[in-house]
Amino acid sequence: MNVAVAKTGKGRAVSDLFTSAEGRLPGSPAITAVRREAFETYERLGLPHRRIEEWKYTDLRALVGEVLPLAAAPDAAALKRAAEAVKAHAIAGASKLVLVDGVFVANLSDVKALVAEAGFKTLREVLEKDAGLLKTASTDAMIALNAAMATDGVVLEIADGAKLSAPIQLIHIATSASASAFTRSQVAVGKGVHATIVETFVAAGAKAYQVNDAVIITVADEADVAHIRLMDDAPDAVNVSSHFVTVGANVKFSFFNMTTGAAVSRLQGFITLAGENSELSANGVNLLQKTEHGDTTLVVDHAVPNCVSREIFRAVIDDRAHSVFQGRIIVRPDAQKTDGKMMTRALLLSDEAEADNKPELEIFADDVSCGHGATAGALDDSLLFYLKARGLPEKQAQALLIQAFVGEAIEQIADEALREHVIGIAERWLERRQ
Amino acid sequence: MALLEVKDLKVRVEEREILHGLTLTVNEGEIHAIMGPNGSGKSTLSHVIAGKPGYEVTDGQILFRGEDLLEMSPDMRAAKGVFLAFQYPVEIPGVATMNFLRTALNAQRKARGEDEFSTPDFLKKVREVSKSLNIPQDMLKRGVNVGFSGGEKKRNEVLQMALFEPSLCILDEMDSGLDIDALRIAADGVNALHSPKRAMVVITHYQRLLNYIVPDIVHVMSKGRVVKSGGKELALELEASGYAQFEDAA
Numbered sequence A: 001m002n003v004a005v006a007k008t009g010k011g012r013a014v015s016d017l018f019t020s021a022e023g024r025l026p027g028s029p030a031i032t033a034v035r036r037e038a039f040e041t042y043e044r045l046g047l048p049h050r051r052i053e054e055w056k057y058t059d060l061r062a063l064v065g066e067v068l069p070l071a072a073a074p075d076a077a078a079l080k081r082a083a084e085a086v087k088a089h090a091i092a093g094a095s096k097l098v099l100v101d102g103v104f105v106a107n108l109s110d111v112k113a114l115v116a117e118a119g120f121k122t123l124r125e126v127l128e129k130d131a132g133l134l135k136t137a138s139t140d141a142m143i144a145l146n147a148a149m150a151t152d153g154v155v156l157e158i159a160d161g162a163k164l165s166a167p168i169q170l171i172h173i174a175t176s177a178s179a180s181a182f183t184r185s186q187v188a189v190g191k192g193v194h195a196t197i198v199e200t201f202v203a204a205g206a207k208a209y210q211v212n213d214a215v216i217i218t219v220a221d222e223a224d225v226a227h228i229r230l231m232d233d234a235p236d237a238v239n240v241s242s243h244f245v246t247v248g249a250n251v252k253f254s255f256f257n258m259t260t261g262a263a264v265s266r267l268q269g270f271i272t273l274a275g276e277n278s279e280l281s282a283n284g285v286n287l288l289q290k291t292e293h294g295d296t297t298l299v300v301d302h303a304v305p306n307c308v309s310r311e312i313f314r315a316v317i318d319d320r321a322h323s324v325f326q327g328r329i330i331v332r333p334d335a336q337k338t339d340g341k342m343m344t345r346a347l348l349l350s351d352e353a354e355a356d357n358k359p360e361l362e363i364f365a366d367d368v369s370c371g372h373g374a375t376a377g378a379l380d381d382s383l384l385f386y387l388k389a390r391g392l393p394e395k396q397a398q399a400l401l402i403q404a405f406v407g408e409a410i411e412q413i414a415d416e417a418l419r420e421h422v423i424g425i426a427e428r429w430l431e432r433r434q
Numbered sequence B: 001m002a003l004l005e006v007k008d009l010k011v012r013v014e015e016r017e018i019l020h021g022l023t024l025t026v027n028e029g030e031i032h033a034i035m036g037p038n039g040s041g042k043s044t045l046s047h048v049i050a051g052k053p054g055y056e057v058t059d060g061q062i063l064f065r066g067e068d069l070l071e072m073s074p075d076m077r078a079a080k081g082v083f084l085a086f087q088y089p090v091e092i093p094g095v096a097t098m099n100f101l102r103t104a105l106n107a108q109r110k111a112r113g114e115d116e117f118s119t120p121d122f123l124k125k126v127r128e129v130s131k132s133l134n135i136p137q138d139m140l141k142r143g144v145n146v147g148f149s150g151g152e153k154k155r156n157e158v159l160q161m162a163l164f165e166p167s168l169c170i171l172d173e174m175d176s177g178l179d180i181d182a183l184r185i186a187a188d189g190v191n192a193l194h195s196p197k198r199a200m201v202v203i204t205h206y207q208r209l210l211n212y213i214v215p216d217i218v219h220v221m222s223k224g225r226v227v228k229s230g231g232k233e234l235a236l237e238l239e240a241s242g243y244a245q246f247e248d249a250a
Helices: A010-024 A029-045 A076-089 A111-118 A123-127 A141-149 A381-389 A394-410 A416-432 B042-050 B074-080 B097-111 B119-132 B137-141 B150-164 B180-193 B233-241 B244-249
Strands: A095-100 A154-158 A168-174 A180-189 A194-203 A210-219 A224-231 A238-247 A252-259 A264-273 A279-288 A293-302 A308-317 A322-331 A339-348 A354-363 A369-377 B004-013 B016-026 B031-035 B056-064 B082-085 B092-096 B168-172 B199-204 B217-222 B225-230
Touching (some): A010 A029, A010 A141, A029 A141, A076 A095, A076 A194, A141 A210, A194 A210, A210 A224, A224 A238, A252 A264, A252 A394, A252 A416, A279 A394, A279 A416, A293 A308, A308 A354, A322 A339, A354 A369, A381 A394, A381 B074, A394 B092, A394 B097, B016 B031, B016 B042, B031 B042, B031 B233, B042 B056, B042 B082, B042 B199, B074 B097, B082 B150, B097 B119, B097 B137, B119 B150, B168 B180, B217 B233
Parallel strands (some): A154 A180, A180 A210, A210 A238, A224 A252, A279 A308, A308 A339, A322 A354, A339 A369, B031 B217
Antiparallel strands (some): B004 B056, B217 B225
């Protein structure tokens, strides 16, 4: 393998990572070549660092240092722990797809229903024939690494006109300590489809692990899709996830992300509005404590005229945690009548908490309405005193105000049961800081 | 034992002394009015009793049923039965009034070692009280005080007073920002809550409010002290002759 010299001492370990994993990576010889190429891209770039503009606030060389070896396939004990985690985190009534340490587990999943309803296959199956899924138009090192190393994932093809009876929940469970899981999934949503897709990231006894996930979503015309991602990984884990979403015409696409776990995390979403008269709602909440670092980066690309995008982001940052929000709205030259708005607010609960907000508008059309706002501040003392004077102890008063603060983003989830599920996770986060 | 005893209280805000040795005793069932010009320290007194941060007590004591109130956190004071009706109740967007009322009531009950209210019992109680105060149910679904008129905010304070059943109610400039009708509704609510076990301390700049809430004892404050106390006729005397006569006395 023609590998350039790694950029850091720690980066060098990565080539062993690939060679030692290669035998376990699914795909035909043609696909192996695609993986090698992706891996070479990664090796050339190394872990992203602060001199790379997009990663300025999330220097993975400093924060993570090295990529851990591929997790072993889960054994019986790991699967037992995973089964318990599924019970604890499953959304009532949802059809489940479960990935444990990067491996799809059929007997924890609702395979039959999803084959019928959503054309379900595993990534492993798809890669036997087609390498297309490993290709993404991106020069990002972590995405290249994901293409090189992805062991499994789910591939859904929801037929035109399908009205899914229940949400589809993709549950990622980590059971293995000091190891990495690489997953890649694709969801192709047909014309006029109504669907809700939830992703959940949790640990089942695992510590100090790393997750690198990629999701590719295409939404055909007239569809109505809600996509909710709930990342509640172990407090010492690393989670780097990348989304690529392409939205057709007359679509309603609503995305919500909540980060309540992981020592270091980054969600980077690239959403392209490629059909006219579509509405995008992309919202997020970061709840961070201790020394956690959580980065939400959203790039919304208005490629055609007459689309609306709304982004509401809230960060609650305690102790010495660090929240990053980067929101870029691109309006292409012929994307006239674009209406794009982005509002980000950070709530700092301690003097040492840190928030970086980086809104960017790149507007190349002249008849558009775009705006953004960003604020950062502490809890309002006068509100706190009012609540305390009514009998609420300090922490409970804070919790009520924090819930109200993140509420505006959570309220964007239309489904009441899902909203309650999300509020439940936020409440558990609040209990952890009592 | 007196319900509230303020003894020779001295309070500073930053470097400035606002209360210079204030003494006040309130017994169960009494209605006290504290009157005085702007800057005499009336609101400071109410804030210090409720435990608002930013005030430094340099001397004196506040006892509530003989217990040292200054040692207690604001929420503990509330649980013990101290209620401050704010001059300017704050707006809390995103916290539904109903959720707030229930959380507060149950927090107080929990602090006193009592059982929390069940949802049906709580709803029944809120409905009764809000009806008597002419508070529409949809107001309770909105964020706390968000978009409420001045009168609605004050009625919401009275609603809380009725729900929490405190033994000492301090009404800080309840009349500010209210027209005469709103004032009457709020005052009627307060009067309905007066009982032999519950004392009221009405802080006001104007005599007007005392036409609706009739005090047993009137105190005149000036320059951080109580300079005169008397019956309800003292309020009328003040209305006629103003506060100037007391400025020198202070």
